[in-house]
Amino acid sequence: MQYKNDSKFLIQAKSLYSKYSFLLPWVSLLWGVISSFLLTRDYTKTIRLSVFTFAFLFFIVTMSTWYSFIKNSTHEKINNLKKIQKSLHKRKDLLEFLGSTATQYFVQYIFMFCIPFMYFKQEWIWFIFLIVFALFTIWDPLWTKLFRYSFFRLLLRLLAFCMAFSFSxxxxxxxxxxxxYIWLAVVSFVIVFPWSGTFIQKKLKRSEILSTFFISILMIAHLFLPNDLKFPLLSIWMENAHFSFEKPRTARFQIMSEDQVNRNFLLNKLNSDIYLCSISPIIAPIGISYEIVHEWYVDDQFVDKISLPTIVGLKNNDRYKTFSCKKFFPNIKEAKKITCKTFLKNGIYVGQASLFIKSD
Known part of the structure; x- marks a missing residue:
C-alpha cells in the first residue's frame, strides 16, 4: 500500500514538474538578480577577480585551440600523438562539454556581479542587455542551442571580459x-582574435571569420558613441544622487526627497533668487583623483557645463559628495525634465540625475 502511495506521489510530482518546469529559469533569474544586489562588493576583491578572469581566458584559449586541433587532425596525426594527447582525444566531447559549462558559469558569475552596477549607474540599456543574457546562461536548453553559434560564444566572452576589466x-x-577606452579596445581585440587558427594554422570557418568581423565592426562603432552611451567604467558610480534648493550647509538649503517637482513651486523658487542644485555622491576606489564635470540639460537639450573640484576615492565605499547649482534655465515654463549628467574631466561617464516637472 505504501509503495502504491509513493508511486502515485512520484507520478504527480513528475506531472507537476513537466507542467511548470518552464518557470524554473525565470525563478532562477529572479533569485540571481535579487541575490546579486545583496552580495558584498568591495575593491579588495579586484585582484582575485582579475586573476580568475585571465586564468579563465587562458583556459578557454587552450581548450578551444586543442579542440580545434583534434577536430581537424588526420588519422595519421592522431596516431603520432603522445599517450596523454591520445587520451584527451578520446575524450574530446567531454572537453567540449567542460568548455561550454565553464563558459556558462563564468559568464553567469560576471553578469550577476555587474548587474547591480548597471542599475546604480542607471545604464538601462546595458542593464536589460545583461538581464537577457543572464537568462541565456540559466536556461540550459537555450544555452546549449545558442552555444553552437560562434557569434554568440564570442559576444558572450567579450561582454564578460569587458565587464571584469571595466570593474578592475x-x-x-x-x-x-x-x-x-584604449586598453578596453586592446582587451576586446585579444578576446575576439581567432587564437586557435593562429596556433594550429588551420583554415578558419566562414562563421568564425564573419563573427570576428561583425564584432570588430561593433567595437569600432563603439569608439564613436557619445560618452554616456559607451561601455561604462563600473568601479566609479553615483549613489543616491538627488536635487536640492541651494547648496548644502546653507541657511536656505532644502533637499528634494523625490525626483519630481511641481512647476509653479519650482518657478517660485527660481524667481525668489534660489538656486537649483544637483548633488552627486560619488563612490570611487582609493587612488582616484579627478575633476568632475556636470552637464545640465533641459528636455535633453544641452544647457550648461560646470567644472567641479577634484574628487578622491575614499575607504569603505564612502561617498564623496560634489554638487553644482543653476538658477536660469531656458524654456523652463514649458520644460518637462531637468537632467544633470556627471562625467570625469576626461569624458568618462559616471551617472546622472533627472528631475521631472509636473504641471498643475
Whole structure:
C-alpha cells in the first residue's frame, strides 16, 4: 500500500514538474538578480577577480585551440600523438562539454556581479542587455542551442571580459583613467582574435571569420558613441544622487526627497533668487583623483557645463559628495525634465540625475 502511495506521489510530482518546469529559469533569474544586489562588493576583491578572469581566458584559449586541433587532425596525426594527447582525444566531447559549462558559469558569475552596477549607474540599456543574457546562461536548453553559434560564444566572452576589466581597471590603475577606452579596445581585440587558427594554422570557418568581423565592426562603432552611451567604467558610480534648493550647509538649503517637482513651486523658487542644485555622491576606489564635470540639460537639450573640484576615492565605499547649482534655465515654463549628467574631466561617464516637472 505504501509503495502504491509513493508511486502515485512520484507520478504527480513528475506531472507537476513537466507542467511548470518552464518557470524554473525565470525563478532562477529572479533569485540571481535579487541575490546579486545583496552580495558584498568591495575593491579588495579586484585582484582575485582579475586573476580568475585571465586564468579563465587562458583556459578557454587552450581548450578551444586543442579542440580545434583534434577536430581537424588526420588519422595519421592522431596516431603520432603522445599517450596523454591520445587520451584527451578520446575524450574530446567531454572537453567540449567542460568548455561550454565553464563558459556558462563564468559568464553567469560576471553578469550577476555587474548587474547591480548597471542599475546604480542607471545604464538601462546595458542593464536589460545583461538581464537577457543572464537568462541565456540559466536556461540550459537555450544555452546549449545558442552555444553552437560562434557569434554568440564570442559576444558572450567579450561582454564578460569587458565587464571584469571595466570593474578592475580603475582599482588597479587609478592614475591612468585617460587611457581606459584604449586598453578596453586592446582587451576586446585579444578576446575576439581567432587564437586557435593562429596556433594550429588551420583554415578558419566562414562563421568564425564573419563573427570576428561583425564584432570588430561593433567595437569600432563603439569608439564613436557619445560618452554616456559607451561601455561604462563600473568601479566609479553615483549613489543616491538627488536635487536640492541651494547648496548644502546653507541657511536656505532644502533637499528634494523625490525626483519630481511641481512647476509653479519650482518657478517660485527660481524667481525668489534660489538656486537649483544637483548633488552627486560619488563612490570611487582609493587612488582616484579627478575633476568632475556636470552637464545640465533641459528636455535633453544641452544647457550648461560646470567644472567641479577634484574628487578622491575614499575607504569603505564612502561617498564623496560634489554638487553644482543653476538658477536660469531656458524654456523652463514649458520644460518637462531637468537632467544633470556627471562625467570625469576626461569624458568618462559616471551617472546622472533627472528631475521631472509636473504641471498643475
Amino acid at each position: 581597471y580603475a582599482v588597479l590603475f587609478p592614475k591612468n583613467l585617460d587611457t581606459f
